[in-house]
Amino acid sequence: MYTKTLLTLFISLLFLVKTNAQNTSGYPKIAGYVGVIHPIVNFSSEGTSHNFTSSYTVGMPTGINILKSDQIGFSFEFVPFIRSENNVAKMNNFLFHPGVMFRFKHGFTLVTRAAFETSGRFGFTPVFNKVIKKNKNTNYFVALPLPARFGNDKPSTWGIGFQFGIGF
Numbered sequence: 001m002y003t004k005t006l007l008t009l010f011i012s013l014l015f016l017v018k019t020n021a022q023n024t025s026g027y028p029k030i031a032g033y034v035g036v037i038h039p040i041v042n043f044s045s046e047g048t049s050h051n052f053t054s055s056y057t058v059g060m061p062t063g064i065n066i067l068k069s070d071q072i073g074f075s076f077e078f079v080p081f082i083r084s085e086n087n088v089a090k091m092n093n094f095l096f097h098p099g100v101m102f103r104f105k106h107g108f109t110l111v112t113r114a115a116f117e118t119s120g121r122f123g124f125t126p127v128f129n130k131v132i133k134k135n136k137n138t139n140y141f142v143a144l145p146l147p148a149r150f151g152n153d154k155p156s157t158w159g160i161g162f163q164f165g166i167g168f
Contacts, residue, residue, distance in 0.1 A: 027067060027069050028066055028067060028068055029067040030064065030065070030066055030067070031065045031167055031168065032062075032063065032064050032065070032167070032168055033062070033063050033141075033165050033167040034061070034062050034165055034166060035060070035062075035141075035143075035164055035165020035166070036058060036059070036163065036164060037058070037061055037079065037161050037162070037163040038051060038057075038058055038059075039051045039059070039147075040159070040161055041159060042157045042159040043158050043159070044155040044156060044157040044158075045155045045156070046155050054085065055083055055084060055085035057081055057082070057083045057084075058081070059079045059081045059082075059095070060079065061077050061078070061079040061097070062077070062079075063075055063077035064076045065101060065167075067101075070103060071103050072100070072102060072103065073100075073101040073103065074099070074101065075097075075099050075101050075113070076097075076098050077098070077099070077113065078095070078096060078097070080094050080095075081093040093117055093118055094117070094118040095115060096116045096117075097113045097114070097115055097116075098114055099111045099112050099113030099125075099127075100112050107130055107131030107134065107141075108129070108130055109127075109128075109130075109131075110126065111125075111126070111127040112124070112126055112127075113126070113127060115147060115148075119152060120151060120152035121150065121152050121154070122149070122150060123147065123149040123150050124147075124148055125145050125146060125147040127144070127145045127146070127163075128146075129141055129142070129143040129144075130142055131167075137168060138166055138167060138168050140164070140165070140167075141164065141165055143162075143164070144160070144161070144163075146158070146159065147159045147161065
């Protein structure tokens with residue numbers, strides 16, 4: 001009985017080593033990033049609101065990307081937002097932002113994100129991303145998020161933002 005268990009364990013380990021040795025693509029990969037996001041403008045049925053007018057809102061996205069291949073991956077993003085108004089700054093919202101990444105040539109990426117906010121709003125955010133400088137272990141990127149939000153007894157909104165960050 002003891003010999004059969006050892007033989008089974010040895011064959012299993014041999015199979016695992018052989019299976020892992022065949023994966024020469026380097027995928028899946030895990031990468032992280034941090035950044036800063038500035039919402040620029042929001043449009044709704046109540047009118048247009050601009051950041052920097054009567055208040056200032058800034059977000060600090062942090063994320064983990066699980067890359068399946070050179071073309072596709074999955075991203076988990078977490079964004080606390082800080083709002084400053086009348087000389088008072090506070091965290092006013094937290095965003096959970098998971099999504100699928102579609103990676104293209106020349107450092108372009110489209111991320112299709114779902115959005116869930118602690119403010120009670122939800123929606124989606126297509127994000128157009130471009131790596132502007134790639135180093136050995138890091139890259140710098142800029143992004144154009146286009147958030148659409150619904151719910152919480154407020155009118156639907158569509159916005160434009162600007163994000164920049166560093167991936168590692």
